[in-house]
Amino acid sequence: MSANSWLATGNFHTTYRQEQKTFFTSLDRSVFTLFLLILFFWPLLFPLSNKYMLVVDNILIAIVAVMGLNLVTGFAGxxxxxxxxxxxxxxxxxxxFCRTIGDSHIIVTHFWPVLILISGFVxxxxxxxxxxxxxxLKHLYLAIATLSFQMIFQWVINFMTFFNQGQTIFVGRVFWFTGKVGxxxxxxxxxxxxxxxVVLLGFxxxxxxxxxxxxxLVAVRDNDRAADAMGINPGLTKxxxxxxxxxxxxxAGALHAYLYRGVGFESFTLHESISYLAMAIVGGLGTLNGSFWGPVAIKFLDLQVEHLSEAAGQYLPSSMNLATALKPFSFGLVIVLFLMFEPRGIANWWRIAKSYTKLWPFRY
Structure with missing residues (x-):
């Protein structure tokens, strides 16, 4: 590797320790630090309304969920x-917890980091x-098995009185060092x-x-028999x-509950499962940065389609119900276009742009 970590135009490793570094060059580290500073300070410099801040929060929650989906689908196959x-x-x-001890209990409102961690382990x-x-099971048979779990989950939530039969279960406001979050x-x-x-889980x-x-995970995805021959237990890995x-x-589910201050069945249907899978595909399966690009792209698309439907609704008759038709149409069209023309997702665009800046002015 180049002796000057600022001027390196490629990654040439001579030891395993170099290959396992999080940032290969000082430029990578500096760009990432600057990006983090922008993410932390932009809401203070350019405040948004609660409506759009909710959209940003939803994108971050989707990123957490898609990171998990990318591990099992993208990396493990x-x-x-x-x-x-x-x-x-x-x-x-x-x-x-809210149904058992009350939505305003001190455990729910003060020890919410512990409950978020417990939710992850559950x-x-x-x-x-x-x-x-x-x-x-493999491939389509495994997909049907996970689909059956989705159906079982929906049936349990809809018919159990403990879960209020899918109706909203309220969650109290949390407390911080400065007191109750208003x-x-x-x-x-x-x-x-x-x-x-998101930053901690991403690292x-x-x-x-x-x-x-x-x-x-990658070895089992590529060839589980070869992975077994190398000493990897494919079943345990899966x-x-x-x-x-x-x-x-x-x-992600715990964060959703606290963000909306309630839990309702409609947020966890089969449609949402398809949405998460679409985010992973559009972002790029088997890539970490694809877990970030996918939710941003799909959520931004939903927002723009909503604005387009509102604008078109002023000129078209209400009987056409454009909003109901346009959203699933655009959603399906984007997925089909990515599968046809860019199956590696937006992450591949990022890879090309990144390699170009690293190797410039050389063509290869």
Whole structure:
């Protein structure tokens, strides 16, 4: 590798320690630090209304969920169509505490970081349980198994009185060092909390992929028989891939419950599972930065389609119900176009742009 870490035009490693570094060059580290500073300070310099701050918070929560889905589908190669159910398990873990001890109990309002962590572990437990069929099932059969878990989750939530039969279960406002988080600061407060969690989990995934446990996911995805011959246990690897995905989804569900101050069934349906899968595909399966690009692209698309529907509704008759038709149409069209013309997702565009800046002015 170049002796000057600022002027390096390529990554040439002579030791394993160099290959396992989080940032290969000083320029990479500086750009990432600047990007983090922008993320932390822009809400203070350019404040948004609660409506748009909620959209930003939803994007960050989707990033947490898609990071987990990318681990099981992108890196381990296991199709999961029930990811929203895992997110719902995290949310309903918080709801269970609210139903049992009250939504304004000190445990719910003051010890919320502990409950978020517990929700992640509950999601991991269910993820490992659902991952057991992966010991014998592959491809479409495994997809049907995860779909059945989604259906079972929906049936349980809709028919159990403990979960209020899918109706909203309220969650109390949390407390911080400065006291109770008020209504005006609610979305800004959770923006910073979710952003910190995204950064920590992102570093966790990046470092995991450099260990033997992360490499085993890729090995099992590429060829599980060859991985077995190299000493990797394919069955155990598949189960812990589902467990990791369940943990990320459980954390995302808990954040969703606290952000909306309530848990309702409609946020964890099959449609949401398809949305998470679409985010992973559009962002780029098997890439960490794809977990960031996908939710941003899909959520931004939803917002723009909503604005377009409102503008068109002023000129078209209400009987056309353009908003109902335009949203699923644009959603499906984007997925089909990406599958046809860019199956590696937006992450591939980022890879090309990044390699160009590193190797400029050379063509290759």
């Amino acid at each position: 296991l199709i999961s169509i029930g990811h929203a159910a895992f997110v719902g398990i995290g949310a309903y873990t918080i709801a269970s 999601g991991a437990a269910f993820g490992a349980l659902v991952g057991l069929p992966a010991l014998r 209504r005006n600061d609610h979305y800004l407060f959770w923006y910073y909390i979710i952003l910190v969690i 966790g995934v990046r470092n995991l992929l450099k260990t033997r446990y992360g490499r085993s 189960v812990y891939a589902f467990a990791l995905a369940g943990f990320f989804a459980g954390v």
